[in-house]
Amino acid sequence: MNLAAISVLAFAMSTDAFAAAVGKGTALLKPRWSEALRTGAIFGVIEAITPIVGWALGSAASDYxxxxxxxxxxxxxxxxxxHMLLASLKTAEDEVEKPKSHGFWLLAVTGFATSIDAMAVGVGLAFLDVNILTVALAIGLATFTMVTLGVMVGRFVGAVAGRWAEGLGGILLMGIGALILFEHLKAG
Structure with missing residues (x-):
């Protein structure tokens, strides 16, 4: 996996967290940088850990x-x-009401919920020649950045931009999957 593919993957993995952060920012009257950085750090750390866990699980089964x-x-x-693309197409009536609280555990649970896809990607990466620590760090940094910005711009752009970003992330993930398959079939 080259640097461009890792960057695209990291961005794609951070878009659902960005969507959640936009919702968090929308729920606040005036988001502060300290709250945005705290939220970004929580999401980023969780999002960096989950692909490593998925990779370890996938590596255990790689011989099979x-x-x-x-x-x-x-x-x-x-x-x-x-799944991300379909979730981005939901209407406002389909969505659950967003909580107003930004407590640590609520953010951690939300961060974990948005990182399940990164764990699944980690499982898939276990079957490829890739440095999982580099990928996990890239995903964590991209998520930190996107979530921090998402909280700060949330009140201005609302939930529509969050859904748009999640849809774009879904399309990017599907493209990466197709590229992996194409490169393997072309080499074989």
């Missing part, structure tokens, strides 16, 4: 599925990207 690794990565990324 080496012949199918490219298809597994493709299906996981396609499914996650499709």
């Amino acid at each position: 599925v080496k012949a199918w690794d490219h298809w597994i990565a493709f299906v996981l990324l396609l499914g996650l990207g499709g």
Whole structure:
């Protein structure tokens, strides 16, 4: 995986967290930088840990599925990207009311919920020749940045931009999955 692919993956993984951060920023009257940085740090750390956990789980099973690794990565990324794209198309009536509190545990649970996709991507990356620590760090930094900005701009752009970003992230994930499959099939 080259630097461009890692960057695109990191951005794609951070978009659902960005969408949640926009919601958090929208719920606040005047978001402060300290709250945005705190929220970004919580989400970023969780988002950096989950692909490592997924990678470890995937590595444990790698000997059993080496012949199918490219298809597994493709299906996981396609499914996650499709899920993110469908979630981005929900209307306001379909969404659950956003909480007004920014307590640590609420942010941690929200951060974990938005990082499940990163764990699944980690499982898929276990079957590829990739430095998981580099990818996890990139995902964590991208998430930190996107969440911090999402909180700060949330009151100005509202939930529409969050859904748009999540849809774009879903499309990017599906594209990465297709690229992985294409590169493997082309090499073989």
